[in-house]
Amino acid sequence: MKHDANVSYDRKSNQILCEGDWTISQISHLQSLAKTKAWAQYPNLVINGAKIRHLDSAGAWLISNLTQTLTKRGVKVELSEFNPEATKLLEMVAGNIKQEKHIEPTNKISNIAWLGKQTVDKLKELNSYLAFVGQLSVEFLQLTKEPKSWRWKSLSSIIYSAGYQGLPIIALLSFLVGVVLAYQMGLQLEKYGANVYIVDLLGLSILREFAPLMTAIMVSGRTGSAFTASLGMMKLNQEIDALNTLGVTPGELLLIPRIIGLMIVLPLLTMWADIFAILGGMVMSNNMLDISWVDFLQRFPQVIPLKTFIIGMGRTPVYALIIATIGCYEGMQVKNSADSVGRNTTKSVVLAIFFIIVADALFSIIFSKMKL
């Protein structure tokens, strides 16, 4: 970059001469030239601006800054020969320049205080989540009394977007999971010549565990995040406030249809996933383990009781409840900024998956105690 701005000390006239364009692009260059330390030895100085071609507010800031630093060191500073516009600008800048440096809110806290704060915050959040669920439950009970005010349209649009539109991707992923499971288990079974047991293993593991869990995780990534993001944007746009003032609670129009919709959709999607995962397993068994389609389908009802399917399906409404309430809650917690939409969306997916797995573990314990 061309530097045509200059600042120098002229011994003869005891002046600091400023020259050229004192503009923002020259500031760092000028800063390196200004030798405040060396100049502070003189009892008084004149800053001469006669040769300044163009002065902008950054340049004016530098001059004011120079004056201030020198004055603080006991030098009497005078400004001379600045043109009227520059003088005006200098006055404006000097009037607005901040006097104290490094004022910033001090919010450094110790580690223990941080831990305590986090704990309290988390408890508060749990509390407000429970309050949210409680309020929705009350609203839901009120709605059951008057089925006329049910929002069928928003319910069906949720079922369409969360369910119908999710069918292809769920089918594909489940199919692949089936293929992988059959391949991994088949490798072990082949060693013992126990090929035919692949049917038992696949049936049990997919119907009981894999399909419900995988579907719930996929749906929380696909639909839970969408709930949070869309509700969050509505919150930022004051659409939620608008609904409240129109006498429609966001719960009845936006939240309850989402929760009910997902509770309808998730079991159906899980069944869909069951079908495709088993299909994937069948393809693999046919190709790798020489178990024909007919053999597979004949053995399947003999070794897999209906109970397995029901146990798998029975937990899906709980998963749906977890995904939908967390997604909606995080959406309604969005505040102030676009950033918070992103943060809460992440949080909603992470929390939903976390609690799905926790719930899965609890179900396993309960079912084993019940000897199911």
Added chain:
Amino acid sequence: MTKDEKNDQSKTPNKQQESLVEVSHLAVTLGGTEVLKDVNLTVNRGEILGIVGGSGSGKTTLLREILGLTEPTSGSIRVFGKDISTASPATLLSLQKRWGVLFQQNALFSSLTLLDNVIFPLKEHTNLGEETRRELALLKIMMAGLPEEAAFKYPAELSGGMQKRAGVARAIVLDPELIFLDEPTSGLDPATAAQFDELIQNLQETMDLTIVMVTHDLDSLWTITDRVAFLGEGKVLSAEPITTLVKNPHPLIKSFFSGPRGRMAQLQYQQEK
């Protein structure tokens, strides 16, 4: 300096009339509707130009065109002498450093504090040290009439008027020559709006700015603009000082200024004089 002195000054022949923005025969079609048909407009250095027109007359579209945010259907726009629609990215960047924009919704970055919002252009376009950037940004925040404490708040924590001022602080931080303001006083109470007009005028005088403002605010038009361009029927119907614009016989202009608000603003201005 009062408004009239300034007008006189701009009339003196020795001050050369350099035009910073030249729009010629601009036509824009958005989604099948012809928003602008044939717009011709120049903005001269050192003036405050108001752009007015009824709702939907294409004021904001014109502004977006000048800023290079939307492609023109036909016609040309020259800013600082360069054609904006054909400019290379490097040229465009050099132009962007020379202008500042205040958007209608302020467009502050919601995830940054006000100070960081103002520092942002400095960080992107200058090689200044961190401390210098901070101090320059703080200076601009104070010049925009905000208290120092506001610097550490997030945009959502500020009132509408303060957000506007913050937007101005960000627009002037690179010491631009040209500033675009889109509805700067909309949504502000009358007292704040008047202060804001004063701020704009102040900045214009001290920093030698050229200002283009889209506005509906009749008081702003009377108190601070040098010229007003009236948009209607897809073109600039007239661009002249407000005192003569109100006498323009064109039906659109007449109905715009002859409402009770228009008459009140005019009356008040004439009384003050």
